[in-house]
Amino acid sequence: MSGKRRASANVTIIDIAREAGVSKSTVSLVLKGSSLVAEETRDRVSKAMSKLGYVYNRGAANLRGAQSSIVGMVINDLANPFFAELAIGIERVLRTSGYIPFIANTAESVVRQAEVVRSMREHGASGIILCPALETEGREVNDLLDLGMPLILAIRRVPGARASLVASDNAAGAARVAAHLISLGHRRIAFLGGMEAMAVRKDRVAGFTRALEEAGLHADPALMLESMPSKDGGFTAMSNLLTRSEWPTAVVCFNDVVAIGAMLAMGRKGAVAGRDMAITGFDDTAEARQISPPLTTVAVDAGDLGERAAQMLLRQIASGSRTPETYIGEARLVVRESCCPPPRKRKVS
Amino acid sequence: MSGKRRASANVTIIDIAREAGVSKSTVSLVLKGSSLVAEETRDRVSKAMSKLGYVYNRGAANLRGAQSSIVGMVINDLANPFFAELAIGIERVLRTSGYIPFIANTAESVVRQAEVVRSMREHGASGIILCPALETEGREVNDLLDLGMPLILAIRRVPGARASLVASDNAAGAARVAAHLISLGHRRIAFLGGMEAMAVRKDRVAGFTRALEEAGLHADPALMLESMPSKDGGFTAMSNLLTRSEWPTAVVCFNDVVAIGAMLAMGRKGAVAGRDMAITGFDDTAEARQISPPLTTVAVDAGDLGERAAQMLLRQIASGSRTPETYIGEARLVVRESCCPPPRKRKVS
DNA sequence: GGCATGATATGGAACGTTCCAATAAATTTA
DNA sequence: TAAATTTATTGGAACGTTCCATATCATGCC
Structure with missing residues (x-):
């Protein structure tokens, strides 16, 4: 009563074999769709399987070296629609290959990430696509590679990791939005969101800074604000920024969700993006189009990146090669209504 | 060369045992954290494990009847943020219980759903939380239950299924938005989105119809429009509706993403929700707040539903009981700016 | 010294598959 | 008709774990 409580004891190929009057080997052959077994026998076995409610035991098969058909997809923030789009792209490719x-x-927790990756390995995943959590170390990634696990890093590069990477051109994208704002006449431009330690943020800040310098400006350290790369993070950081006596005229946000959080914070103070302050995002998620005002951002095509990552992984699984490859997707400026020229009078409240 | 290409041959507890100078049984005990093994031995074994890069083989363990610690979560539309919120709620509970x-x-495909569920069973999932795809039959769900698989249906009920259910009060929610629109003065109210065959849609339509009838109105079949429960579906259905010569003055949408799609379609025709037509949603996703105008909708608290579903599943796994339970979450009306009284002149173009 | 006792450690069978080598039966070839 | 070939089928070992029953070795007690 307190022990095993499996409703129906597990049905195995041996039970099927007995029921169909053949050997377990024959059942195994049917399972693999082998042409070595006679039509009539195959039918009899199939009948027995559905009659007894047989469930294939993948664990036992893997034990004998069979390839499991699962691929792990480790995502740092499921609530960010960008990652949902990425996941869907990955799925599009993977489903066609069985x-x-x-x-x-992982919700940005490295501890959780380790648990999840371990569990996937334990279950015999054939490969992993990893969107690394915030403080992932190169070493963790390399350990995985050393075990021979096919692994693709997606979206976020990890310094020191020898893994393949699929990401977007962060520096170029950030440079493009910054240049756009400068061309509108902005001089005091803030960079808001993302954590200092993130490689992606470093890349975007580098592009941002470069664009400013090319225009003879310099990036003011007081206007570089950290936040979690989430809506809440953007909200909090912008709320802080708005308590200052002098506001920047434009804010380059780390990504779309941060920008949306920032715009929400502005709304609380009666300020409006595209009128009182220019706001930009990064990613071009569906939300960037839907929010009001529509967000000027950098289009990245998450679905395409997902497909590339999946293809790269499949290639590595098939070839057995672990040579790191890199794909950098284009980062296109998309101008919408969230950016205005700098207003004459800056302070609102 | 062409055969197995595992970078490092698999390390097993036997290798660890040899390295640490103990028997495999002792290694197994260490793995389980048993107190039967001496401190010093435990250390030696742990050292050997990290030295050789040991990976626990869950498949082999399951073979001996061990409980796998994974739970499957099958989602019909990852692109809908409502389901992302649900998933996060589920996760909050599950992670604390190991x-x-x-x-x-599944992207609404029953075929895909069957594949995915089978794969999860094969990998020894301890239970499944299922947000069923569009045309899921009661039989499919019952087959799963008959195998003894702990299973909770989330969000969408499936007629004829004997499974536990966690969902929201669809009829009451739909009745509330309809009553709200009626109190604003609307008489020609459409119901837009969702597929005829969906039980959830039937429930919402029933509540909608009841509210109309209580006000002495009747639901016009010409104003009941089907669509896929997605943004694209809402867009297409509303585009069709707008080609008619007479528009309804208010539209109750199946859910938020349909409503957002519908508002996008209105925008294309120069019409604005909350001015030319009242629009409502269902779910109260974050997007409902962010879109412009903010969407009047029915708040459902996806995170809470997710937590309930997870708790229910854990209870069933622990107790071994498969008695169906039901939890119906409250459906609260949230009034925002997407609803206006009926305009005097209706047609815009 | 003989004997329980408790603390550690261990061999071996079992779990459900796969796959090789072997067999049996039917068919073709010489 | 014997031998060779083809077509179907099968037994058994192996995969990496768990867990039971058993073994070893100090201790402490009479």
Whole structure:
């Protein structure tokens, strides 16, 4: 009563074999769709399987070296629609090749990430696409590679990791939005969001700074604000910024969700993006189009990046090669209504 | 060369045992954290494990009847933020109990759903939380239950299924928005989105119809429009509606993403929600607040539903009971700016 | 010294597959 | 008709774990 409580004891190929009057080997052959077994026998076995409610035991098969058909997809923030789009792109490719992607969320926790990755390895995942959590170290990634696990890093590069990477051109994208704002006449431009330690942020800040310098400006350290790369993070950081006596005239946000959080914070103070302050995002998620005012941002095509990552992974699984490859997707400026020229009078409240 | 290409041959507890100078049984005990093994031995074994890069083989363990610590989470539309919120709620509960949720997306395909569920069973999932795809039959769900698989249906009920259910009060919610629109003076109210066959839609339509009838109105079949429960679906259906010579003055949308799609379609024709037509949603996703105008909708608290579903599943796994339970979450009306009284002149173009 | 006792450690069978080598039966070839 | 070939089928070992029953070795007690 307190022990095993499996409703129906597990049905195995041996039970099927007995029922169909053949050997377990024959059942195994039927399972693999082998042409070595006679039509009539195959039918009899199939009948027995559905009659007894047989469930294939993948664990036992893997034990004998069979390839499991799952691929792990480790995502740092499922609530960010950008990652949902990425996941869907990955799925588009994987499903056509017979792999089933299992998604797990780490919510930016490296501890959780380690658990999740371990669990996927334990279950015999054939490969992993990893959107690394915030403080992921190169070493963790390399350990995985050393075990021979096919692994693709997506979206976020990890310094020191020898893994393949699929990401967007962060520096170029950030430079493009910054140049756009400068051309509108902005001089005091803030960079808001993302954590200092993130490589992606470093890249975007580098592009941002470069654009400013090319225009003879310099990036003011007082206007470089950290935040978690989430809506809440953007909200908090912008709320702080708005308590200052002098506001920047434009804010380059780390990504779209940060920008949306920032715009929400502005709304609380009666300020409006595209009128009192120019705001830009990064990613071009569906939300960037829907929010009001529509967000000027950098289009990245998450779905395409997902497809590339999946293709790269499949290639590595098939070839057995672990040579790191890199794909950098284009980062296109998309101008919408969230950016205005600098207003004459800056302070609102 | 062409055969197995595992970078490092698999390390097993036997290798660890040899390295540490103990028997495999002792290694197994260390793995389980048993107190039967001496401190000093435990250390030696742990050292050997990290030295050789040991990976626990869950498949082999499951073979001996061990409980796998994964739970499957099958989601019909990952692109809908409502389901992302649900997933996060589920995760909040599961992670504290040592289970790791593996998420898989079915994109509303029953075929895909069957594949995904089978894969999860094959990998020894301890239970499944299922947001059923569009045309899921009661039989499919019952087959799963008959195998003894702990299973909770989330969000969408499936007629004929004997499974536990966690969902929101669809009829009451729809009745509330309809009553609200009627109190604003609307008489020609459309219901837009969702597929005829969906039980959830039937429930919402029933509440909608009841509210109309209580006000002495009747639901006009010409104003009941089907669509896929997605943004694209809402866009297409509203585009069609707008080609008619007479518009309704208010539209109750199946859910928020349909409503957002519908508002996008209105925008294309120069019409504005909350001015030319009242629009409502269902779910109260973050987007409902962010879009312009903010969407009047029915708040459902996806995170809470996710937590309930997870708790229910854990209870069933622990107790071994498969008695169906039901939790119906409250559906609260949230009034925002997307609803106006009926305009005097209706047609815009 | 003989004997329980408790603390650690261990061999071996079992779990459900796969796959090789072997067999049996039917068919073709010489 | 014997031998060779083809077509179907099968037993058994192996995969990496768990867990039971058993073994070893100090201790402490009579």
